[in-house]
Amino acid sequence: MADLYYLTIEEAAGLLAKREISSRELTQAVIERIAAVEPRVRAYLAMTTERALAQADSADARIAAGERGRLLGVPVAIKDLLTTKGIATTCGSKMLQNFVPPYDATVVSRLFDAGAVMVGKTNMDEFAMGSSTENSAYHVTHNPWDLTRVPGGSSGGSAAAVAAGEAIYSLGSDTGGSIRQPAALCGVVGMKPTYGRVSRYGLVAFASSLDQVGPFTRTVRDMATVLNAICGHDASDSTSAPLDVPDFTADLEKGVKGLRIGVPKEYMPATLDAGVRARVDEALAALEAQGAIVDRDVALPSTEAALAVYYIIAPSEASANLARYDGVKYGFSYQQGEGMWDNMEKTRGCGFGAEVKRRIMIGTYALSSGYYDAYYLKAQKVRTVIRREFDAAFEKYDALVAPVTPTTAFKIGEKTADPFEMYLNDVFTLPVNIAGLPGISVPAGFVDGLPVGLQVIGKPFDEAMVLRVARGYEQTAAWGAKRPPL
């Protein structure tokens, strides 16, 4: 038998159902793997080992009682931005160092109901602001394929954990690419569902109109399985769509024959890394070989405005969302100051990292009286234009395909000096958040031993098509089966 910690969900569920392994054995294998590689990878902020073993035992009891479920007894890692009842949820920030939520996020409780075993909370850029996980207030996470490189971010810990065999799957969140980009850089499958498809209740807000929870898995089929468990309306989230959720595994194997695939030319600029371009071209050829009709000349002309739109809307929303961290109610609290206002200011001054403070200031500025129309309002108008361009493209194409990132994983420390250089990492992913669309990153090979991701983008609430195209491609390559040299 292969290493248990590198099983797919599908394989693990099969073995658990046949009772060839127990959830405790599987969980134990993952915990041991974590002990072996975590000192080098550092994907986790906290382990929940005892609780994981208790959950594993309870899953084993449910299996023994005849219950079956794809996620029943399978170990998962959770981004430390999703609230977990009784377990610290830090958001990678000093501000929430000792914050223990009294409630589970809706996605977390849905997974727990399905019998998931949580092994730990994963590292992330502080409050999900970053593209390398270097903005964590705690430590840097290393890319399992090259420990000198970043795993991407902000959900870098969740991506690295799955890539390194430290979890069978994981949950992250994606505001501008925070799932798809690290998935691409770590060589795993990562998906951001349509805005409104997954409840945000218990997802600590960065930018409310852009945030969406999504999974990291080893295969597209596993992705469909986890989406089946976490998607669907939640009365606690007024922005969650009151729509029925199809079985995402149903159309997976239908293939891409006859599907119309568009490639936006703005996503294949001259500046695109040659190696990444080569992998994407190969992937497109593979899709064509499977019978897909690929059009490489799709125009989404407002793409170049997306970065500016994103860096107005996201910080604006963040400036309000992060206002509650004032040291009065919970979390870090500076108390040596000269009275209330001084303590509140110093709490924020000391509790937040540089990138978070930068974005709060950008957002506060953009919303200020006299600037609102020029920045926030204009950004919302351009957002509508971007959305309409996607709408128009989806009248002609079943899905859009593009690279996920302009380059493969960069060196730790390489881009920390220049925030704008860092922001450019998300140039192919954030338009998808701006338009609220579903997007996936699926492994598409390597450049110099570093993974490359292929992005598939779909119509709102058409995750099934995104998964079908991704699966169609995956069948031709199965890069995801390759393991990092740890």
Added chain:
Amino acid sequence: MTTIPATRYETVIGLEVHVQLLTERKMFCGCSAAYSDAPPNTHVCPICMALPGVLPVINRKAIEYTVMTALALHCEIPAFSKFDRKNYPYPDLLKGYQISQFDLPLSQNGWIEIQVEGAEPRRIGVTRCHLEEDTARLTHKNDGGETYSLIDMNRSGVPLMEIVGDPDLRSPEEARAYLVKLQRILRYIGVSKANMEEGNFRCDANISLRSFGETELGSKVEVKNMNSFRAVYNALHSEVIRQTAELDAGHRIPQETRGWIEADGGSTVSQRSKEEAHDYRYFPEPDLPPITLDAAYVDAVRAKLPELPDAKMARFERDYGLAAYEANLLTETRAKADFFEQAVAPAKQKGEDARSRYAHQIANWMVGDFVRLLNASSLDIADSKVNPVDLYGMIDLIEQGTISGKIAKTVFEEMFATGKPPAAIISDLGLEQISGSDEISGIVDGVLDANPKAVEDFHAGKQEAVKFLVGQAMRVTRGRANPETLTGILIAKLEAKG
């Protein structure tokens, strides 16, 4: 308090009223909104405590109550509305922003009709009526020099409706009339307790002065910290005097916020200048979808509106022939008006004259003795023991001559104290009027025998002696003798003796 001198300045006042809604639950979470007697921080959950990761869900009842209010205030209800975030840091605002409504409120462009004594009724514009959430409550402590504040989050997230009035009010009297009318409407439709002293009805006032004939508004002063209608009236009054003096002295009035200080006859003090005003950085609340209200919804809410105070008052005047003064008092609250209508109902079978007479009698008792007794025992009419039908019954007994109006006072006091029907009280206490000529004749004989001096006086031409003798007879009968019969028999007997 000094009176406002006649000046060349016109007073311009606009009121902003915040009203807590009487919904069962808070605005955006499932916590009970009825927190008034609860220990601190017992009506709380992750949402109203603003824990990381929580999201708001709109309380539909609060929307309904706001639309109801808006309709009662003759507002338009736009089909599309939304919530916005109003950003400002303060420890009582747990999220660091308040979910409120900025440019697309639930309703706008309404009016309230007011009337101050001796003037024609006037319509005061209602700019808008929108929905937001209340803040937590801070208590500031000082323990031997160490100062700190306590936060009670029970109030955090209670639905708060803001009613912004146009700057149409021209005097503190009009401002008070506006508040009284607004309070009456809110209580009629049952959306709020609307009690200023309890803090579920709060008022801030914008006031400026300008020369008569001027159409531009002067620089406005916002007055805060008033916790009764009286305080609003006094604060505005004092502000008119202050601003008049400033203008007369040739000073400019700076735009600022001033607080009302009740002590030492009362005055306003500057709290915050225009330069220190907040930039609230409003933007659309991304956690909530916009609100769309179609005509069918608005019609359904309209159908739930009860008869409103103005309409009821007009009907009371018309149908019962009441004076405006009486109709106004009787329609002060729905409970009072309902009591009146229930009391008057049995008179429906009678002819028009009798019905009107009964209505007047009932109204007299209600605005007179009844109110006096209620006030003395701090009771609301809804909590009194008096059954409306019994008030009618008592009037009926007076009409039939079973008791006199004077005896009725005693009967009513007993009804108020015990809730017993009047007939039972009359028989228990032996209060029936004595009208029989034989019985009265016997009593008169006794009185005449006992008061020979008075009889002498009568025959000497002193008419006052009759009064005295009637009084003596009434004393003997404890007021129960029918006065007309008694006086007739007495005079007849006196003349016969002469």
